[in-house]
Structure formats: C-alpha cells, structure tokens
Amino acid sequence: xxxxxxxxxxxxxxxxxxxxxxxxxxxxxxxxxxxxxxxxxxxxxxxxxxxxxxxxxxxxxxxxxxxxxxxxxxxxxxxxxxxxxxxxxxxxxxxxxxxxxxxxxxxxxxxxxxxxxxxxxxxxxxxx
Amino acid sequence: xxxxxxxxxxxxxxxxxxxxxxxxxxxxxxxxxxxxxxxxxxxxxxxxxxxxxxxxxxxxxxxxxxxxxxxxxxxxxxxxxxxxxxxxxxxxxxxxxxxxxxxxxxxxxxxxxxxxxxxxxxxxxxxxxxxxxxxxxxxxxxxxxxxxxxxxxxxxxxxxxxxxxxxxxxxxxxxxxxxxxxxxxxxxxxxxxxxxxxxxxxxxxxxxxxxxxxxxxxxxxxxxxxxxxxxxxxxxxxxxxxxxxxxxxxxxxxxxxxxxxxxxxxxxxxxxxxxxxxxxxx
Numbered sequence: 043x044x045x046x047x048x049x050x051x052x053x054x055x056x057x058x059x060x061x062x063x064x065x066x067x068x069x070x071x072x073x074x075x076x077x078x079x080x081x082x083x084x085x086x087x088x089x090x091x092x093x094x095x096x097x098x099x100x101x102x103x104x105x106x107x108x109x110x111x112x113x114x115x116x117x118x119x120x121x122x123x124x125x126x127x128x129x130x131x132x133x134x135x136x137x138x139x140x141x142x143x144x145x146x147x148x149x150x151x152x153x154x155x156x157x158x159x160x161x162x163x164x165x166x167x168x169x170x
Numbered sequence: 171x172x173x174x175x176x177x178x179x180x181x182x183x184x185x186x187x188x189x190x191x192x193x194x195x196x197x198x199x200x201x202x203x204x205x206x207x208x209x210x211x212x213x214x215x216x217x218x219x220x221x222x223x224x225x226x227x228x229x230x231x232x233x234x235x236x237x238x239x240x241x242x243x244x245x246x247x248x249x250x251x252x253x254x255x256x257x258x259x260x261x262x263x264x265x266x267x268x269x270x271x272x273x274x275x276x277x278x279x280x281x282x283x284x285x286x287x288x289x290x291x292x293x294x295x296x297x298x299x300x301x302x303x304x305x306x307x308x309x310x311x312x313x314x315x316x317x318x319x320x321x322x323x324x325x326x327x328x329x330x331x332x333x334x335x336x337x338x339x340x341x342x343x344x345x346x347x348x349x350x351x352x353x354x355x356x357x358x359x360x361x362x363x364x365x366x367x368x369x370x371x372x373x374x375x376x377x378x379x380x381x382x383x384x385x386x387x388x389x390x391x392x393x394x395x396x397x398x399x400x401x402x403x404x405x406x407x408x409x410x411x412x413x414x415x416x417x418x419x420x421x422x423x424x425x426x427x428x429x430x431x432x433x434x435x436x437x438x439x440x441x442x443x444x445x446x447x448x449x450x451x452x
Binding site for chain 1: 190388
C-alpha cells in the first residue's frame, strides 16, 4: 500500500501544478486595496509550502516505494503536516469566494445585467 | 430546526459546508479510477483492493456531503434560475452514488483479481462522468448564480419566492402586494409589480422598498445583510442607505431605485412603479 500512497502523492503534486496557474489568474484580477488580496497571498504561500512538503515526501519514498511495507514516521509526519496546512489553505480559498465574492458573477455578469434590466432596475451604463 | 439549518449551511464558519465536504468523494472517486488504470498497466491485487477502499470511502463521504447540500438547496428561492440546476445536480449525484454503490458490491466479489474486471470499471467511468458534470453544475450555481455566497451574513429567513402583484388590481396607482403579517421585522419580501422587481424590508416597524438588483454585478438584495440603516449586498459587499438607496460603500458606484411603500388595513401597498428600462436595453 506504500506504493498507492506514493502514487497519490505524485498525482496530487501534478494536480497542484495544474491548478496553480488558474489560481494566479484569479489573483491577478483582485484589486490591490481589497482584503481578499491579502487572503490570496496567504493562500498562495501556504499552497507553495504544502507543495514543497509533498515533494519532500515523494523524494523520501523514491527509493523504496515498490518494496516498503510501512511508511516511516517522518513520511507520515510530512503527510499530516501537508494535509493540515492544505485544509487551512483551502478554507481561506473558500473564504475568498463565499465571504469576499471573488469570482462571483464574473462570467455571468451579462446574464444578470439582462435580468436586472428586465426587472426595471437602475443599472450602471455599459462600459465601452 | 433553525439552528440546525444554519449549522449545516456552515454559517458559523462563514463558509458553506457542502463545497468543503465534496472534495472528499470527488478526489476519492478520481483516485479509485486512476488505481483501476494502474491495475491494468502494472497489475496487482494491491491496486484492485485500494480502488475498492477508495470507492467505498467515496460512497460514504458522498452521503455525508449530501446532508449540508440539502440544507443549501432548502434556501434557494422557488423561482430562482439556480433552483432547477440544483435539482439536476441532486439527481445526478443520486445516480452517481447508486452506480458507485453497485460497483462497490460487485468488486467485493473479486478481491483476488490482479486487474479490475470490466463491468465495475465501466460503472466507474459512468460514475466519473456523472459526478464531474454534476460538480461542474454545483460550481455554476456558486460562481454564476451566487448561491450560498455571503449567506452567512443573513441570519433571518430568506424570501421563499417572488410575490407577484397584479397591476389590474391597483387602486389610485397603488397595489396591495401582501398581507402585512407575511413580513416580520428584519425580514424581506421579494416583490414583482408591473415587471419591476424590488425587495421590501421591515426595519423597526418601518417599511422600505428598493430595487432587488445591486448596481455592481446585480446581486440579490432581498438576501442582504442589514446593519446600521444600511443594506449590504451578499456578493461583493456593496452597501446602500436603506432610506435613500445611495451607495455608502463600493464596489457599486450607482444608487438604487427606491419605491413608495405603505402599510394600510393589514396589507402592504406599493405605488405602481414607472417602467424605465426601454432606454437602458441595448
């Protein structure tokens, strides 16, 4: 089973690297004076830390993942640390969405504008 | 009941619980699928067994995640565009978890196989399709329709539907929209009069009627947070003066329309608003 846990770590590292550029693109659009900007920086720093922890973890598995029957206490410790920090970071990412509204109605802005216009709302002038 | 609903909706955490919990089944079903593929490439009972364990854990965590998901669904207004998406999302998830449960049952009979048998692998592919598409729909509800966004700042009842008043019943330009008893203090009604959509709030006995849509990204102000004579949009926290509709805090820059509202003879009356948007459409 050490083999499967190693495989999961590798897939996790690859997935993290795929997700990171999209996160950076989201971060790019947050205006500098917004509180979400700081949350975004913490979220990013924690994720980089987690990535490094799991890379170190994978490196420690590298020579014996085929044959080992048990992970070492160090490997287990790294997994627990990485998982815990990842949960905190994920929660902060969620706060940016659910508490600060990052990414909300970004794609659907036109749809809601139409609905508001049909509901006789006063709406801002369309940007050119 | 109320406290239970608020807890399941994750209000104390300022974050809905359902989108946190769904990471578990989605990741576990993916891992199970990848382990099946690994068993085809490298072979080994380890992979087959691990694929079973991850799938079983996926089914269990799906059932756990479903409970707060149901609490989220409960507070979506009956005529909200996301309401039907939520129903599809729920049905797809139920179908997926049923298929995975069957898969878990079939796999339990072939632990000694060195690669995953065809039938449960096909079931896993179907389950992956369902759960990933359904997850996408869940994301559409949040990111396009703002479901559960900023909801933790709104502790009172959400409007259950849009109350429609018929202008044909108007008396001297005023129309009765609802019995006054339908609007307790600190709650809101979402009302449509002559195709104008507004919300009516009662604060310390006083009634206020303003346009439903925020002037930033058109968030639902009937689901607002009330504080110090201001209403805050649940989506991006723009604030407006409840009496005048003027912006008191961005990102919104434009003021809200206000409407005349009165309580008479046990009913709430609204002055029939002027349609204004012929000029705005284009």
